[in-house]
Amino acid sequence: MVPPVNGNDAAGSAARAEPDRRLGFERLLADLSARLVALPPERVDAEIRNSLKEVLEFFQIDRCNLMRLLPGRTHFTVTHNADVSSASPYPLDTPVPVSLFPWISRKLQNGEVVSFGRLQELPEEAAADKPAVEAFGIRSGLYVPIAALRSTEYSLGISSAKEDQSCPDEYIPRLRLLGELFVNSIERSRAELALRGQLDEIETLKHQLEKENLYLREEIKTVQGFEKIVGSSDALKYVLFRVKQVAATDATVLILGETGTGKGLVAHTIHELSARRHRPMITVNCAALPGNLIESELFGREKGAFTGADARQVGRFEVADGGTIFLDEIGELPLELQSKLLRVLEEGEFERLGSPRTIKVDTRVIASTNRDLAAEVKDRRFREDLYYRLNVFPVSIPPLRTRTEDIPPLVRHFVGNHARKLGRSYESIPKSMMAALQEHAWPGNVRELDHVIERAVIISPGPVLRLADSLERATARPGEGAPKALSEIERDHILKVLERAGWKIEGDGGAASILGLHPNTLRSRIKKLQIKRP
Numbered sequence: 001m002v003p004p005v006n007g008n009d010a011a012g013s014a015a016r017a018e019p020d021r022r023l024g025f026e027r028l029l030a031d032l033s034a035r036l037v038a039l040p041p042e043r044v045d046a047e048i049r050n051s052l053k054e055v056l057e058f059f060q061i062d063r064c065n066l067m068r069l070l071p072g073r074t075h076f077t078v079t080h081n082a083d084v085s086s087a088s089p090y091p092l093d094t095p096v097p098v099s100l101f102p103w104i105s106r107k108l109q110n111g112e113v114v115s116f117g118r119l120q121e122l123p124e125e126a127a128a129d130k131p132a133v134e135a136f137g138i139r140s141g142l143y144v145p146i147a148a149l150r151s152t153e154y155s156l157g158i159s160s161a162k163e164d165q166s167c168p169d170e171y172i173p174r175l176r177l178l179g180e181l182f183v184n185s186i187e188r189s190r191a192e193l194a195l196r197g198q199l200d201e202i203e204t205l206k207h208q209l210e211k212e213n214l215y216l217r218e219e220i221k222t223v224q225g226f227e228k229i230v231g232s233s234d235a236l237k238y239v240l241f242r243v244k245q246v247a248a249t250d251a252t253v254l255i256l257g258e259t260g261t262g263k264g265l266v267a268h269t270i271h272e273l274s275a276r277r278h279r280p281m282i283t284v285n286c287a288a289l290p291g292n293l294i295e296s297e298l299f300g301r302e303k304g305a306f307t308g309a310d311a312r313q314v315g316r317f318e319v320a321d322g323g324t325i326f327l328d329e330i331g332e333l334p335l336e337l338q339s340k341l342l343r344v345l346e347e348g349e350f351e352r353l354g355s356p357r358t359i360k361v362d363t364r365v366i367a368s369t370n371r372d373l374a375a376e377v378k379d380r381r382f383r384e385d386l387y388y389r390l391n392v393f394p395v396s397i398p399p400l401r402t403r404t405e406d407i408p409p410l411v412r413h414f415v416g417n418h419a420r421k422l423g424r425s426y427e428s429i430p431k432s433m434m435a436a437l438q439e440h441a442w443p444g445n446v447r448e449l450d451h452v453i454e455r456a457v458i459i460s461p462g463p464v465l466r467l468a469d470s471l472e473r474a475t476a477r478p479g480e481g482a483p484k485a486l487s488e489i490e491r492d493h494i495l496k497v498l499e500r501a502g503w504k505i506e507g508d509g510g511a512a513s514i515l516g517l518h519p520n521t522l523r524s525r526i527k528k529l530q531i532k533r534p
Helices: 008-037 041-059 102-109 130-135 171-223 234-247 263-272 291-299 335-347 373-378 384-390 404-422 431-439 445-459 486-500 511-515 519-528
Strands: 063-069 075-083 114-116 140-148 151-160 253-256 281-285 324-328 349-351 358-360 364-369 393-396
Touching (some): 008 171, 041 063, 041 151, 063 171, 102 140, 102 151, 140 171, 151 171, 234 263, 234 393, 263 364, 335 384, 404 431, 404 445, 486 511, 486 519
Parallel strands (some): 253 364, 253 393, 324 364
Antiparallel strands (some): 063 075, 063 151, 114 140, 140 151, 349 358
C-alpha cells in the first residue's frame, strides 16, 4: 500500500515516481519467482515468509499473510505471515471460524477482491465483519483471492493498523501472480514430500520383505523333516491339548523340554493354529548368536551404531510385527538384554541400536528352554520378572524315554522321509531292531532317533532296514569324543561284515548278500573306502 501524501507538488512528485515504483515491484516479483521455482521442499516455508516480509517492506504496511480455506469451508487458517510487530494477531495454523468474516469470506470464495482504506468504506452487508476486523487491529486492507491449481482455497492479504493505506489497482494482478507463485510452491513441496514418504515406505516394505524371505528360507531349512507331530501316547496328547488351548490367544508361551524333544515343532504348531498364521514366524536361536550381536539381531541397528555397522538393519522383532517370534533357548540370553526383552513383552516397544526413536510392534512371543529357569532365577543368572512374564502359559514336552509307544510311528515316519530322498524302499523293519530302539534311553530324544534312522537308511539299500551300528556306539557318550563321519561308520560296518563272511564277497553267505548289495557295487565301495584284507 502506498502511504497518503498531501499538496500539489508532492502529488506531482509521487506521480512521477510511480512508474519507477512499479518497475521496482516487477523486479521484486521476478526475483521472488526465480528463488521459489527450484527450491527444495524443506526451504519453501521459510522462503515464503521471507518473501512476505519483502512485500511488507515494499508497501510499508503492517502485515502480509497467506491464508487457506480449510476443507468444509467453515474455517480458515493463516499458513504464512509477516508482521512488523513481534506479536502478530494471526495465530499460525490455528483454525479461525469463517463466521467471523462472513461477507469478506463470501467475496473471496466468489473470486472477488476485497479492498478498503478505512472501516467506514465497508458496505452495510459487511456489518457482521466490522467487529472482527477491528478486533484484529485492521484499519485498511486488501485481500486478493488466489486461483492456483484450479483451487480457490488460498488468498493473499495485506493490511495496516492505519487508515487510508490505499493500493493502486494496477498492483492487484501482480499480487495475484505472487500468490500463485506461493501456492504452486507449497503444493509442489507437499507433493514432493508425500512422494518421498511413499518411496521411503516402499523401501522399508521392500527391506522388510527381503528380511522376511531370508528368515522364512531359514525356517524352511529348520523344520524340514518335521511335517507334523507324530505319536499317539497320552503324554503327547496332553501336549497337543495344551497347544490347542493357548494357540487361539496372544498369550506368551514358554515351552520346556530336553534337547531334541521337538520344542521348535510345537512352537510352529502354536503359530499355525493362531490368527497370526498369515504373518511370518521368526526364529531366533539365542544360543547360536554371539552376545555382542544378539541385541542388533533382535532389535535392529542404525548405520554407524557400532564399528562394522555399515548399513541399517531391521531387527527380528520388527520383521515379526503382526506375527510370532520364537526365542529358542531363551535361557542363554545375556542378562543385560533381558531387561530390554521384558520391556517389549510388557509395552510392545523398543529402540534400535543407535537410534532414540521408539518403535512399536505387535508381536507374539513364544520362548523355549532346556534349562530349569526357576533354578537359574535362584542363582541370579536369569531375571525373576522376565521369568514370570515368560511363564504365562508353560507347555512341557516329555522326553522320548517316557513315551516309548511313540517310537514305532516316529521310526516309520523318519524311514519314509529318508528313504524317499535316497530313492529306496523297505519291506519291513525287523522286530528286534524296533525292540532295541524302544529299549534305548535316547538322551538326544527325537532328534537323536532321527539321526540314527538316517544312518540306518544310508547303509541299508533294502529291502530290510538295518542299524548302522549298535545303539551304544551310535550314541555319543560323554568322554567318547566327537561322533564318527558317515563314511567311517560305513567303512567299519562293511569291514565287520567282510570279516564275518571270511572275506567272501559273492555267493551264499557272502558279504554282498548280507549287505543286500550287488557284488560289483560292494567291490566299488571297498575300493573307495580303501578297505584291505589283513
